[in-house]
Amino acid sequence: MYGIFTENFLAFMEATIVTLKLTSVSLLLAMIIGLVFAFFKISRNYFLQNIANLYITLVRGTPLVVQLMFLYFGIIKLVVLPAFWAGSLALAIHAGAYIAEIFRGAIQSINQGQMEAARSLGMSYPLSMRRIILPQAFRRAIPPLGNQFIIGLKDSSLVAYLGVPEIYGTALYAQAENFQPFETYLVAGLYYLVLVIIFSFLVNKLEAKLNVEQNGGNA
Numbered sequence: 001m002y003g004i005f006t007e008n009f010l011a012f013m014e015a016t017i018v019t020l021k022l023t024s025v026s027l028l029l030a031m032i033i034g035l036v037f038a039f040f041k042i043s044r045n046y047f048l049q050n051i052a053n054l055y056i057t058l059v060r061g062t063p064l065v066v067q068l069m070f071l072y073f074g075i076i077k078l079v080v081l082p083a084f085w086a087g088s089l090a091l092a093i094h095a096g097a098y099i100a101e102i103f104r105g106a107i108q109s110i111n112q113g114q115m116e117a118a119r120s121l122g123m124s125y126p127l128s129m130r131r132i133i134l135p136q137a138f139r140r141a142i143p144p145l146g147n148q149f150i151i152g153l154k155d156s157s158l159v160a161y162l163g164v165p166e167i168y169g170t171a172l173y174a175q176a177e178n179f180q181p182f183e184t185y186l187v188a189g190l191y192y193l194v195l196v197i198i199f200s201f202l203v204n205k206l207e208a209k210l211n212v213e214q215n216g217g218n219a
Helices: 003-009 009-042 046-060 064-078 083-109 112-120 125-163 167-177 181-210
Strands: none
Touching: 003 009, 003 181, 009 046, 009 083, 009 125, 009 167, 009 181, 046 083, 046 112, 064 083, 083 125, 112 125, 112 167, 125 167, 125 181, 167 181
16 A cells, blocks of 8 residues: 555645645535525525525435536537536536525524614615625534535545546546555545545634634534
């Protein structure tokens, strides 16, 4: 195992950077998608509510690997998109459904009286949401968003099936050359484990800094 680690060290380090880029891009897009559909879901417009419900139900009711292949082979029929960006978009659409529910729960957990107070001071609905509700909701959403980030990090391994050289994809190539699948996948698993431990630590530090629990935030 040590030999596999040293022989493939540079390849796995490059793969780690690709994994981090893939995870960061997909979750940034997922947060934008999630916020939009969270607003759809809390909207009084039934059409928007139904769109959000349909999207969330479809995504949460089907496996990620099926969505990944479906979207990838659908995308390449419409536009020429590199596998990295196709994979990022597919992961974003998948995570967006879960993040939409996280944001919806966090927004609805804020006391309605705060919105009424902001409106009584003359603020418009968008301004009240931006300055009063969303900052508090975001703080309450940090713990589940941290979990979603870690899940997204591990889910990014499925993009290897599109040919993206992230950690799992690199392990696939390496074990095909050295014929030592157990040791190679063990090395890949350790890379993921180290990343998860680092990001769990950072999320915990962020929660402590924003004092989430003291503010009642476990959305």
